[in-house]
Amino acid sequence: MSKSFWRLVLSVSLAGLAAAPLAAADDPDVPYWASLTADKVNMRAGPARDYAISWVYRRDNLPVKVVRLHEGWRLVEDPDGTRGWILSRFLSRARWGIVQGKISELREKPDGTGKLMWRVEPGVVGRLGDCQNGWCRFDVHGHKAYIAADAVWGDGEP
Missing domain, CATH: 2.30.30.40 (SH3 Domains)
Structure with a gap:
C-alpha cells in the first residue's frame, strides 16, 4: 500500500477522534444542573483517574453545571467558572x-x-x-x- 493511502487512513482516523468530543458536547442531555454528593470530591484535568487532580471540593451539595459527558465522567463548571472532570457517581441531579x-x-x-x-x-x-x-x-x-x-x-x- 502506498504512503498516500496510509496518510488518508490516518487523517480520516484523526478526524473521527477530533469529532468525538464535539459530538459529546452536542449531547441532548447536556448542559444540566447537578450538585456534589460528597463532602470531598476531586476534579481532574481529564476524564480518568490517571489525570492530575486540579481541584478538591470540600462542599457537599455544591451546585455545578454539567457541560459534557464521557463514559462515567462529567465535565463540569463550578460557580466560579472553573471546569474539570468529576466521576458521575459524585453528582446528583438534585437542585441546589x-x-x-x-x-x-x-x-x-x-x-x-x-x-x-x-x-x-x-x-x-x-x-x-x-x-x-x-x-x-x-x-x-x-x-x-x-x-x-x-x-x-x-x-x-x-
Whole structure:
C-alpha cells in the first residue's frame, strides 16, 4: 500500500477522534444542573483517574453545571467558572443553589414581599425549589423562604 493511502487512513482516523468530543458536547442531555454528593470530591484535568487532580471540593451539595459527558465522567463548571472532570457517581441531579454577589434577603412570599425571614451571605448553599417570576424557594438547613433568582447560581437554563 502506498504512503498516500496510509496518510488518508490516518487523517480520516484523526478526524473521527477530533469529532468525538464535539459530538459529546452536542449531547441532548447536556448542559444540566447537578450538585456534589460528597463532602470531598476531586476534579481532574481529564476524564480518568490517571489525570492530575486540579481541584478538591470540600462542599457537599455544591451546585455545578454539567457541560459534557464521557463514559462515567462529567465535565463540569463550578460557580466560579472553573471546569474539570468529576466521576458521575459524585453528582446528583438534585437542585441546589449558591448565593452570589452580596448579602441577600430570604422573604416569606414568592413575590419578594412579606416578612423578612433571614439574610444570607454569598457562599451559602441551599436546596432550590420552584422558581417563578424571579423568585425561588430556597431551603438552608430547614430555613425555608424565597430568594431573588438573580442572587442564586444554579437557577434557570444551565
